Amino acid sequence: MKQIIQSFKTGETILEDIPAPQVARGSVLIQTTRSLVSLGTERMLVEFGKSNLISKARQQPDKVKQVLDKIKTEGLMPTLEAVFNKLGEPLPLGYCNVGKVIAVGEGVSEFNVGDRVASNGQHAEYVNIPKNLVAHIPENVSDEEAAFTVVGSIGLQGIRLCDPTLGETIVVVGLGLIGLLTAELLVANGCRVIGVDLDAKKIELAQAKGIIGINPRAGDDVVKSVLGITNGIGADGVIITASAKNNEIISQAAQMSRKRGRIVLVGVIGLDISRAEFYEKELSFQVSCSYGPGRYDEDYERKGIDYPLSFVRWTEKRNFEAVLNAISTGKLEVKSLITERVALTDFKDIYDNISGQGSIASILEYPLESDSSNTVVLNSNSFVNGKGGIGIIGSGNFTKMTMLPALKAANADLISIASAGGVSGTAMAKKYGIAKSTTNYNEIFDDPSVDLVLITTRHNQHAQMVVEGLNKGKHIFVEKPLALTDAELSTIVEAYKGSKTLTVGFNRRFSPHIQKIKKLVGNSPMNVIATMNAGHIPANVWIHDMKVGGGRIIGEACHFIDLITFLTGSKVKAVCMNAMGPNPQENTDNASILLEYENGSTGVINYFSNGSKAYSKERIEVYSQERTAIMDNFRVTTGYGFKGFSKLKTGLDKGHKEQFKLLIDVLKDGGKPLIPIDEIINTTKASFAAIESLKTKSWVTII
Template sequence: SSDLIRLLNPTFGETIVVTGLGLIGLMAAQLLRANGCQVIGLDFESAKVALAKQWGIQAFDVSGGSNPAGIVENLTGGVGADGVLITASTKGNEVIAQAAHMSRKRGRIVLVGVIGLDIQRSDFYEKELTFQVSCSYGPGRYDGNYENKGQDYPLPYVRWTEKRNFEAVLKAIANGSLDVKPLISEVVDVNDYENIYKHLGQSKSIASILRYSAAADVNGHTVPVKPRNFKGQKGVLGIIGAGNFTKAVIGPELKKLGANVKYIASARGLSATTSARKFGIAFSTTDTKVIFEDPEVDAVLITTRHDLHARQVVEALDAGKHVFVEKPLALTLEELEQVGLAYQRNNKTLTVGFNRRFSPFLTDARNQLGETGAPINVIASMNAGFIPSDSWVHDVETGGGRIIGEACHLIDLISFLAGSLVESVVMNALGPNPAENTDNASILLRYKNGSQGVIQYFSNGSKAYSKERIEVYSQNRTMVIDNFKKSKYYGFKKSGLSHSQDKGHREQFRLFMERLKNGGPATIPFEEIMNTSRAAICAVQSLKEGKWVDIHH
């Protein structure tokens, strides 16, 4: 509420209308009164209107069809409001139209609620109104460097940041200038939390408080969601990471395969609990040590942000767990070195989510090529699509960039088809001075057996075109695989394959769980995993140095 008031920039004596007297609206109204403003409050609920009047706010119940603009006009002697704060929620456009009608010429309107925004030009043109949407909390909100890395804005230049706004409100509550006790509509025992959330849309409560008993374990990090007995079972899994890829791919595939998943962990817990309910996982946790230290857990699946992969892989291996980690395995050669040492000192398997090699299109292509040992040429193109520059995947420290984070898929599939390891790599990128986190690049791969790989990873193409295309040239024969939906062979006895898109995710997890239960080597040789990971990192190094880089083993 403090940030939207700062955006409105009210001055002593001005008349401000607050439309919507919920929690935010009532707190904003109090702060405006403390700022010396004349405050008019509007709402459809008489109880909230009565509450506002206790603080000297001229509040009105407009549920009976009264004209809000007319009320404001009468109270301001026909001048209109200096500013309007909209803290209401409605799908219609009436609220924004009314805000314009009740404003004086050159008035200000700030929106923090969710309303229809079909704005009539004449309403704003004639009065020269300004309109702004508040991005909640204040400067720093949605800035990854501020919120996740703790990079504050210097106070002399940005006086009120997200954190400093919170501090100001808490001080106002502490000294009594902001009275929140009357806003508490109900206090509910934490065990009955569903009574609040089930009826959230229909409830007329302003603020609901969850009460923990004195004996409650407030430091508990693990909650049962669908608990069951795992004693004596093989192939029990723990998942670390409950982001979009887990929800869209890993969770559904594991559920279809009947996997025994005991835990799912996330940093804050909510996404993990939601996924646990959706996919039938026994426990949700915010403490990864619970997974590492549970003797019933055989393997850990790591799907966190890229900068956490290597460290969590080392932790899991040292805890005696088999590991499956989504790509990339690591962001630097130093991290790869640590992973390699952890693998050597523990007799456990390590698998990276290079799923393309498990696609029926890739396995059939390799079978058709045969084990002749002859070098091949492969061109792998990815029409990757645009991702905004402020996304975490572009952050060199957090995501590593899309070449390390995604183009590694193409390196692995070429290595799989070639049946060899990358010996050296060079990368060129679009533009006169490409950054190391570029996502428009061409990569050349030289293999030990003489094969050649060309990767075209572009983000500036059309969505209408296929996302992935693979061409293979060998001994007067050619293969073309189009987006893992169909393949066409030239010079082979077989003409190719055609069926629904299959990038190999399910087969990848089926084989992983089969090896967990029955024993056997990892589904991808460790040497190949490390080679692909090194090649991706060295491709970026090549761009920075402007030369071929050898892959050391």
């Protein structure tokens, strides 16, 4: 299928061949007929992409600080590599999509094949959208009218926060697409509406819809004009839909407001607020968040859990429906806002002039027939069955920034990559010479030329995919964790026959620093302290969901259980864990794990998220036979009491490259598994035992 994407690095906008998505649970698959180009939002993205590195940095000072902190802890070159990889990510454009449902995912009963729907889908011939971001289109509303649904809901949410009543005077600053829609909806709400813009054509269009126009470029004084219209009282509310870098708009909004007036920001402006202007009138100020309640809430958007209507009257989906109803009943007229209609293949007619054109709304028209294949072939490389071909499932940051560079260095034969949306997977395939990009991971399992499958998806998919791959006779590499529950682990153990290898991405044991320490201390009983300065992750991120990410102990701290197992040369016998906070069973961000090993060694894992980012992220201390080894952030290892060794210095090296080099060697030439399967199982059980220990407040023995 065709999809419009943009490069953050260069700002170039292209129509890319992407594998069509598959319908997912809780979602509907839509064949697009129309989409609307939101010129304001997309113009900002394109202009940001075209700006140079210095300009990009100036626009994102918070990101610059993160980069500087990363340089301090990880070094210059790894940081620069991460920054340039991030800039190289393709960005799918668009969020105003209309089309026909062609498939319905499991758990969806609200939609049927053939329904016409509006959604926040991108500029693509096919989109897979969660059900709470999709709305039915009334029969009397055309597809191109329905394309205004999502952008209209942005304005509608600003109105809801402003809470206007019949007869109030509301000023809309900025009469671009969102501003015009906002103003017209306010008129339908019974308000007297004043629109402010510098474009005479937009003022004229607004006036035709019953809106009072003010144009500073024509000599109008905005504040004096509003005060004159309101007989000196001032506006009851101001909704700002403009985009500007200075603070003039927020100051004018305060000056034109009545006492205790409301100001709502929908657009992007400077926010150096004058306390005096707000204090004297007791003004309220609020920033509107996109389409409405539910936005950026994973439970609502991805899992389809709706807010009860009696408690949250207007969610983003119900805002979609309200806009569609306003169009259906004639209260919102949008056809006059359409500046041009362009075929998808002629998209450059819009984007090549997006910074200079006077368009308000541009409609992209899609072909009736389009390629719905789930796989795109990027090159015709031929691969021989059983000769080390590799397929990758998952195209997240780990795949892009760590795995693929390491595989490239190991001269791996990369055949296929699978990604849910197809965009990121296709970009990686092009960069690293992978033959195929697909959205159907089963095609990788069914491909006889693929011998090794690398799994880097979200954690809740690991066990299922490992079992599927083993049952298909593939060698499997899966990023940690192997499984999230005992039941999942049991299915893997049952599927594992030993004829194929199963490797978990416990890369740290392959770091030259850990290899050096292991060589120095041997297998004698020892005490090992591993400290992870993990950093804070917001509570709504999927890693914290025990059913999806497994939490940070099962999902991440398992790395250090394996590392200590490798150093001690023994398996975990018993586990005890304690965590900080009022509800430690629900928050394992700050926890200490005590490990008892079969050979008498002791391990301590301090996994903390409340430390400074300027401090080293990882530190290992090993104490044995009056000798001590200290490893700092996989860059420096210092030895005390060792004959002939005092220090090892390298660039940041967590063992990824060596791990994948050894994995490719085993795949092509045969040999023992990189990590014994009994150690992998023991480590996984130990991570489960840590959570059980926290719940029972006792030691848990590994069986």
